[in-house]
Amino acid sequence: MRVRFGYVAISLAVPEGSPNKTTTAKALESIKEPIDRISRLRRIMLENLDTTLRILKYNSAHEIHLYRVTSKTVPLATHPIVDGWDYIADGGSKWREIGDYIRTNDMRVSAHPDHFTLLNSPKPEVLAASLTDLDYHARIFESMGFEAFPSLVMHVGGLYKEKSTALMRFREHFARLPDRLRLRVMLENDDKMYTAAEVLSLCEELGCPMVLDIHHHRCNNKGESLQDLWPRIAATWSGGIPKIHVSSSKNEKDVRAHADYVDLKDVFPFLKVAREINRDFDIMVEAKQKDMAMFQLVEDLTLEAGISRTEQATIEL
DNA sequence: TCGTGTCAAGATCTT
DNA sequence: AAGATCTTGACACGA
Numbered sequence: 001m002r003v004r005f006g007y008v009a010i011s012l013a014v015p016e017g018s019p020n021k022t023t024t025a026k027a028l029e030s031i032k033e034p035i036d037r038i039s040r041l042r043r044i045m046l047e048n049l050d051t052t053l054r055i056l057k058y059n060s061a062h063e064i065h066l067y068r069v070t071s072k073t074v075p076l077a078t079h080p081i082v083d084g085w086d087y088i089a090d091g092g093s094k095w096r097e098i099g100d101y102i103r104t105n106d107m108r109v110s111a112h113p114d115h116f117t118l119l120n121s122p123k124p125e126v127l128a129a130s131l132t133d134l135d136y137h138a139r140i141f142e143s144m145g146f147e148a149f150p151s152l153v154m155h156v157g158g159l160y161k162e163k164s165t166a167l168m169r170f171r172e173h174f175a176r177l178p179d180r181l182r183l184r185v186m187l188e189n190d191d192k193m194y195t196a197a198e199v200l201s202l203c204e205e206l207g208c209p210m211v212l213d214i215h216h217h218r219c220n221n222k223g224e225s226l227q228d229l230w231p232r233i234a235a236t237w238s239g240g241i242p243k244i245h246v247s248s249s250k251n252e253k254d255v256r257a258h259a260d261y262v263d264l265k266d267v268f269p270f271l272k273v274a275r276e277i278n279r280d281f282d283i284m285v286e287a288k289q290k291d292m293a294m295f296q297l298v299e300d301l302t303l304e305a306g307i308s309r310t311e312q313a314t315i316e317l
Numbered sequence: 318t319c320g321t322g323t324c325a326a327g328a329t330c331t332t
Numbered sequence: 333a334a335g336a337t338c339t340t341g342a343c344a345c346g347a
Contacts, residue, residue: 010341020341024324027344072341079325115339116326126327133326158328192329257339324343331336 002280003271005313006066006108007287007294014058019051022075029081041082042090044075049094053101060105063311064291066243066282069111069140077136078129088143099144108241108282110186111137112153120157120170127173134181141184148183150209150240156187156194156202163193167202174206186211188245191219191256196229203236210236213245214270215286219256226273234279242279244270246297247286260288262297264304271307275317 011017021044031037052069059067074087088095102109117130137152160166174182187203188211189196196217203210210233217226234242248266250257262285274281287293294313301307301315308316 018341022324022342024343026324076325081325114326115328118327121327123327129326160328318347320345320347322343322345324341327338329337332334 001275001278001317002310003274003315003317004065004108004280004282005285005294005298005315006064006068006282007285007291008068008112009070009290011055011058011291012289013291014051014055016051017055017058019048019055019070020072021047021051022072025076025079025081028076037082038085038090041075041085041087045073045087045091046094048073048075049091049098053094053098056098056101056105056107059107060101062313064294064313065106066108066284066313067110068284069109071111071114071137073140074136078132088139091143095140095143096145099146102144108243110151110153110243110284111140113137115155117154118157119154119173120160120166122160122169131177131181134177134184138181138184142180148180150184150186152184153186153188153211155190156199159193167198170202171206174208186243188213189216189220191216193220195220195222195224196233197222197224200229200233200236204232208236209238209240209242211243211245213247213286215245215247215249215258215266218266226270227276230270230273231277234277234281242281243284244281245284245286246270258286258288261293262287264297264300267297267301268305271301271305271317 023040023044028037076082113133117133118126119130121127141151156170158166186209187199189199196212200210212233246262246267248259248263249255250259285294285297298309298313302309310316
């Protein structure tokens with residue numbers, strides 16, 4: 001079975017490899033002319049799009065098929081201060097160029113709206129802001145020419161004192177999403193509130209693919225084993241390729257924080273479990289050292305665990 | 318040039 | 333009820 005590896009947003013090997021350049025609302029306010037504000041935003045965005053394309057080319061050259069684009073591609077995208085700015089139009093053919101590159105080079109690309117995007121919030125204004133953020137992410141993928149496939153990783157959200165009510169609200173708000181948003185969503189277990197078992201049940205009910213984060217599962221579980229969970233998690237992907245997130249603790253004090261690199265011992269037990277059902281899957285490495293950590297993990301697996309590498313960032317399990 | 322406080326956003330924990 | 337913390341990389345400002 002084939003297992004591909006990828007990393008998040010920033011490449012440390014690519015010169016000027018951060019597509020996260022941004023500005024602040026405060027800095028924008030000091031610019032008087034609206035047209036000058038837009039040109040600053042546009043310049044930053046085009047730089048981010050250029051960096052994203054350079055990273056994708058690096059990925060292709062290094063046989064990396066999995067990548068997460070940054071939510072910061074468009075600076076202040078959903079902030080009221082940029083209201084009226086058509087960032088899709090301003091990106092011109094760049095969006096499509098990136099999408100074409102991804103398709104031509106057999107890549108799987110996703111995004112991860114951040115933790116302010118809360119579909120189960122009881123506050124209408126928070127829900128509205130979350131829908132705006134989902135819409136922003138969907139527009140990015142649409143402008144790249146992608147149909148609505150699972151591409152946005154989200155968490156369930158807050159607890160709001162009563163988990164069952166919070167979950168019910170998630171179901172309701174999720175069901176109300178337009179297809180172009182709902183069909184893009186994948187749900188991930190988090191490190192404090194919603195366990196893998198809970199997210200799995202929700203995903204099975206909603207027909208939504210689940211992204212298993214094995215680090216979060218270590219932080220937050222009720223004793224469920226991955227042996228029991230994994231076959232069901234994989235099943236939420238129907239014919240698609242399941243995806244997991246891996247990372248290691250920064251240290252014993254900051255267990256939930258991500259380390260620079262990924263420790264083999266945090267991943268290997270899962271690989272043994274995954275081997276039992278013969279199904280390809282993808283691994284997103286979430287580590288401070290980004291692509292360097294991803295390659296280190298692949299190397300550790302080949303050198304220390306004797307697993308064979310079929311491409312630079314793909315192993316045969 | 319370097320170090321550090323601050324930054325769009327919410328929820329939850331601590332006091 | 334108010335303030336700190338979470339988490340993160342980069343901006344922005346001051347020394």
